[in-house]
Amino acid sequence: MIVGAHRIAKHAGEPCGDAFTWWQEKQIWSVCLVDGLGHGAEAARASERAIVEAEADRSLPAEEIIGSVDQAIRNSRGAAMSVVQFDTGCRTLRFAGVGNVRMALFRAGEVFRYEGSPGIVGTGIRRPAPETAAWRDGDAVLLWTDGLPARLDVEQLFLTGSPADIARHLAMSPDRRPDDVGVVCCFLGEEPC
Numbered sequence: 050m051i052v053g054a055h056r057i058a059k060h061a062g063e064p065c066g067d068a069f070t071w072w073q074e075k076q077i078w079s080v081c082l083v084d085g086l087g088h089g090a091e092a093a094r095a096s097e098r099a100i101v102e103a104e105a106d107r108s109l110p111a112e113e114i115i116g117s118v119d120q121a122i123r124n125s126r127g128a129a130m131s132v133v134q135f136d137t138g139c140r141t142l143r144f145a146g147v148g149n150v151r152m153a154l155f156r157a158g159e160v161f162r163y164e165g166s167p168g169i170v171g172t173g174i175r176r177p178a179p180e181t182a183a184w185r186d187g188d189a190v191l192l193w194t195d196g197l198p199a200r201l202d203v204e205q206l207f208l209t210g211s212p213a214d215i216a217r218h219l220a221m222s223p224d225r226r227p228d229d230v231g232v233v234c235c236f237l238g239e240e241p242c
């Protein structure tokens with residue numbers, strides 16, 4: 050597993066309302082991307098609290114992490130959020146999301162897309178149903194917020210560069226919308242992080 054990420058605030062000089070984190074717990078790698086509603090300081094407060102709570106729940110399954118964050122950020126503006134967990138032993142993934150933080154898995158000409166269920170984390174959501182799938186060495190996974198278009202066509206990007214390069218390149222792309230943008234890129238395989 051190699052992970053890289055990049056984010057850019059809507060307006061230079063204001064806090065970014067998109068936030069990410071990842072961690073390894075035994076053979077499970079978890080990656081979390083959060084978009085605090087709107088932009089600016091209140092959005093950043095919501096997403097930072099979501100990240101702190103997610104990290105505190107690090108051993109829970111993805112959908113339960115989102116359920117805990119929902120409780121923890123009730124007094125915030127709310128957020129969209131997705132969590133994906135890669136089991137490096139079984140080569141499976143588990144995805145859960147609420148709101149429009151999207152994910153796609155890229156594999157030699159194929160793209161598998163994942164979307165969260167409707168709702169706003171922090172408003173008393175129903176726990177989202179997780180999706181599971183198998184992955185292979187060499188697969189690449191992107192997560193991105195709505196600062197980028199819903200459908201990203203980026204396969205040529207994977208020919209060069211590290212996950213951090215790809216995330217930065219995408220975050221600065223001309224397709225970017227007038228919003229905070231956050232991107233996380235993962236290369237799946239046995240490479241040490």
Ligand SMILES: [Mn+2]
Pocket residue numbers: 084087194195196228229
């Ligand atoms: Mn946004």
